[in-house]
Amino acid sequence: MTKTLECPHCGQDADMSAANAYRPFCSKRCKLIDLGDWLDESNRIADPEGSAPGAPWSGGDETAH
Numbered sequence: 001m002t003k004t005l006e007c008p009h010c011g012q013d014a015d016m017s018a019a020n021a022y023r024p025f026c027s028k029r030c031k032l033i034d035l036g037d038w039l040d041e042s043n044r045i046a047d048p049e050g051s052a053p054g055a056p057w058s059g060g061d062e063t064a065h
């Protein structure tokens, strides 16, 4: 029997059997798009927290000499 679920990205029927390497998505495209969104979002959240190379309060002395 064939098991299908709605693709989380586009809502089309997606094959949930082992034949579909991209499940739970319907296609490679939807899987990549969804993963890309997720990575983009986590980067955006992580970025302002710790990875600022030039902190605004430490710039004065280094540029003066």
Ligand SMILES: [Zn+2]
Binding pocket: 007, 008, 009, 010, 011, 012, 025, 026, 027, 030
């Ligand atoms: Zn899809």
